[in-house]
Amino acid sequence: MAVVIVGAGMAGVQTAVALREQGYAGTLTLLGAEAHPPYDRPPLSKDVLLGRAEHSRFEIDFDELDIRLDLGRRALSLDVEARAVKTDDGDLGYDHLVLATGAAPVALPGQPDSAFLLRTQDDALALRAALRPGARVVVVGAGWIGAEAATVARQLGCETTVVEAAASPLAGALPAEFGERTRAWYAAAGVELLTASAVSGITARAVHLTDGREIAADVVVVGIGARPDNAWLAGSGIPLDDRGAVRADARLRAGRPEVFAVGDCASFPSARYGRRLAVHHWDNALQGARVVAANLLGGEVDYDPVPYFWSEQFGHMVQVAGSIDAGAQQVARGEDTVLWLREDRLQAVLTVDKPRDLAQGRKLIEAGARLDPEKAADPATALKAATA
Template sequence: MSEQQTPGSRPHHVVVVGAGMAGVQTAVALREQGFAGPVTLIGAEPHQPYDRPPLSKAVLLGKAEDSAFDVDFEELDVTLRLGVEVTGLRAAAHELDTERGPVGYDALVLATGAEPVVLPGSQGVPGVHLLRTLDDAARLRPVLEHSHDVVVVGAGWIGAEFTTAARAAGCAVTVVEAADHPLAGTLPAEVAAPMSAWYAESGADLLTGARVDRVEPGAVHLTDGREIPAGAVVVGIGARPATRWLAGSGIALGPDGSVTADATLRTSLPDVYAVGDCASFPSARYGERLLVHHWDNALQGPRTAATALVEGVAPAYDPVPYFWSEQFGRFVQYAGHHTGSDTLLWRGAPTDPAWTVCWLREGVLVAVLAVGRPRDLAQGRKLVDAGARIDPVRAADPSVPLKTAAS
């Protein structure tokens, strides 16, 4: 058993739970910032740690076998324990429970990511797939190779990216979305409306306002009585923080299941930090707690946690959230965070090949969505970070560089 750490003290042994982007970057950041003690990285999957975005693109289409991180863990002197499921945390003893016995720690970093939401009644039904892991992608490859008829449940980011890959492979695709437009949990209807047309352009059928009643081998049944033939079903209806194993541990969780970290990503236990998809953090920039399920957050957050572990203190973590998606031949990028009460401003028409949407809060740019306009995104991201006020007339003119709209 390791000795109790106090805030500001230097841990001897750091254990990181989760070997995805957030976990790997935590280990790397610890070494980059001079931490010389033992670092153990525990991953539930048996594979070498890998990046997830390529799973819905190159790996799924068979253009790459895997997407392993280009990290020399031996050179970094990081101990990998792969294929090990962590089942519990006993904070008083400073020990993790795993299927292979207890693991002691001085400081702990939670980087367990998120787990996909399962479609009720679909578990165990042959031909039903998720797309979250390397093994998921491997199981889906034959589906694309044999051009099966596919039903995709959910028109979110993963649904759009998988549909893009499946159409490229020659599959007939029907997308079933319960809401009245794609990306309903992320974008307002008027912004998502042009994205609906992308499905039809690709040759996929998009059914909105459609709910699944049940899934059977070879078919998806909707609540309105329709039956859709399905050689395979891919479910992409969201994800939740993978934190169920923390029940009873003393670590505070939010109503969304996230670990409620503070501004330096420390949890309710002083020697435990949380990074990436499993953690929410208070944003002074936006005046609310944010839970960000995107790659950039898993890249940036670990640097703050590592600084806090090595130095005892760290600057507040308050990034401008950023993500991108490649779908239907378009590069979609988003930076910031908006709410339904923010003012929406278009740069270009939604019927144009490329367009941008800005969100203003009392004249200040708080978020930008760019479709095929990477310069808008790059400039907008900097303006959001600076808390810049925007001239709405200039910002609405797509021929004017967005950075010149700052007032």
């Protein structure tokens, strides 16, 4: 049997490792468009950008695991009938195929080459070289990546401004009141934050806003989101959802019994949340990979995780477990923890510098536990003791 995994990021690498761990002994090829040895992305906006680490390569002995790394080679199209991936260096046949091509960053219309994106190791090293003390840095987007990039730019002594089109930071991901709370973090770090400020263009030395303002910039970083990197699947018959993610089923199969999809490139139906989820976070790439390996080897495992992610910004650790649903009952637990309940069952928990609440909340969501909202709102009561 031959397994081909397209995409040598977290999801692809972990699928390969999990296949070996779960006993697969056949041919295993990991195809990756980037020429670098496979690496982890979260450190790119943290230690690598800061210069505390030179790289974030996975410490995995691929030879030892008999995983064939086929790097610097891009999949261009897919013929599911012939079971062949067409690449820029010939065809690659498979018996089982795993789609793990991740996501690509969104650029602003007409964005010049001089502006930086932050998705790859090359992006991080190029940006790092530009973040010199005193440089005027404008970060477009106050989402997760923008906030982390601004944190590092400031730590490196850059004059940093963040420009956000929405009324508050993290607007796409979290309720506005939480995003508003992070405004004080920007101020404390000495980062200027301009919200409700849409960019109309970027020129060599400035970022221009739609209201006519012009912000001088030596370095511009654009962090306005990422989209599933699935253009190469056009015409293949592999189902995509309305946001361009591979539409996987509950077992992460992608339209055909021998094809799977995992990580940032895929969405899946969650019975737990009663809706389709597309999760662009590290833990999803890890957990999903294990489920793909199990099902590829004949298992019947449904993928229904409690999504989890973290972000390190302005000296704070923000963590979220679960999926935040606008209609759920929101319960504040002191200053630093927010809970979302539906019929008293915990759906999601957000914490700032409160790892214990996060860990306990995550387990309670997994267990489908019911909470007593009054007890849960009291930070003096351990969350795990707040069950109804």
